[in-house]
Amino acid sequence: QQGILWISTTNGLYSYDGISILLHKSSTFGKNILSNNRITGLLEDRSGQLWCGSESLCKYDPCSKKWSCFFVTIEQGKLLMDYIFPFYIDIENKVWCYIGKYAGIGYFDPLTETFQEAGIKAKNIVPLSNKNSFYSKLDSIWCFDQKDKLTLHTLLSKNKWQTKEFTLSLNNESLGLIYDLKVDDQKTWICSANGLYKLNVYQNVIEKIDLSDIQSNIIPSSVSFVNDYALISTFNHGLIVLNSNNNKIVNYI
Secondary structure (H helix, E strand, C coil): CCCCEEEEECCEEEEECCCCEEEECCCCCCCCCCCCCCCCEEEECCCCCEEEECCCEEEEECCCCEEEEECCECHHHCECCCCCEEEEECCCCCEEEECHHHHCEEEEECCCCEEEEEEECCCCCEEECCCCCCCCCCCEEEEECCCCEEEEEEEEECCEEEEEEEECEECCEECCCEEEEEECCCCEEEEECCEEEEEECCCCEEEECCCCCCCCCCCEEEEEEECCEEEEEECCCCEEEEECCCCCEEEEC
């Protein structure tokens, strides 16, 4: 919100204000800084505060320019020594996270400064948000277990979820590593190491979007939507604009 570009890396968090670059790093001797240099996620809430994951959940206040780190405690007050992956901030300003193998999916409540489990005991899972805005409640969570399976958890009531699994393969070919997932009005768009796909969750049917008119072996990194257009960012061919209704290429840069 302040026009600063934030870049998360395995060696700390960088900020760029258009003039200079500042590196935020962990230090044994410092306070009000990151707990670890490996950044696992990056979110901004409605008040402009920055949240990032590491061995704790860290919050940066741009007004005071100070960091606060919140650790997860397990049995007998021991700290959870695992990385936290924040992936969504909901309408109540709760920060949803993957809290390591011990807790699975949960959320951090800034009002009480406590972590709460959400009832999804998932191991080795990368959570993927299907929301483009935090002005809503989190009623479903997609999880990718890195073994060619995508799991949709749909909230039924508090801490009770309905689970449906999808095998990520087409014509005996794996989709590979998932980079991004978004849901439009009808289908789920998947950016993977082997291309761009659409998943119909009701019929459990996967189709691959043909981008070979531009270049073969295009690797999509993220997808977003503007009206009837899908904006596809890629690792190896810039930005591609598709008609989201018929999958036709409109333009590319």
